[in-house]
Amino acid sequence: MSGSALMQRSCLCHALNTKAVARRFAREQHRMYKEMRLIVVHMGSGNSVSAHQDGRMIDNNTGEDGPFGIDRSGSLPVQRLIELCYSGAYTQKQLDRLVFGAGGVSSYLGTKDWIEVERRIDAGDEKAAAVCEGMVYQIAKEAGAMGAVLRGKVDAVLLTGGMAHSKRIVTRLSEYLEWIAPIQVYPGEDELQSLADGAFRVVNGEDLPKTLQLETLAPAL
DSSP, rough: OOOOOTTOOOOOOOOOHHHHHHHHHHHHSSSGGGGGGEEEEEEEESEEEEEEEETEEEEEOOSSSOOOOOBBSSSHHHHHHHHHHHHHOHHHHHHHHBBBBSSSHHHSSSSSOOHHHHHHHHTTTTTHHHHHHHHHHHHHHHHHHHHHHHHTSSSSEEEEGGGGGGGGHHHHHHHHHTSOOEEEEEOOOOHHHHHHHHHHHHHSSOOOOOOOOHHHHHHGG
């Protein structure tokens, strides 16, 4: 439920890399993915935080809500957004770009280059430091929410995505989240490898293939 009967909440996120990392962690622990309760934080252009239980991703924020990322705005004050829509200052296409592609860090600092952002922070740029802290704070809040979804029973918090290469972000997030469960870091992403791994699980009899009905695709065709 979105909070309005006029629309449904979607559940789109970085599913390939998120589930691949969850399975990888389970293998490293000599356990089954379906036995574990995990919070997975994928940090890239956008940030997605998901809760995993019994071999399923049971909740996550989407590209439309949750913490802001490098170029995505995440959740916004709804009434202020409505005002912008009717201000006459922006077209629909421009507004779409402002929240998806030109939002987040780039809207505050004018760059999508995180290395440049960290260089500014190291040089004493207080605005860059505040934006970094704001993003980390929102990610941590979302992870805390997923901890509630899992009722406080969490085996690990996994940090992944391109932004997990940043020692600064990993350190600050760990300070917020280490009370929930042990933290493991898997920098980067490999979605093609994730697709291949899924195919091999079916071939090896570890998973059953899923059949998508044509009528499910109809709205997109």
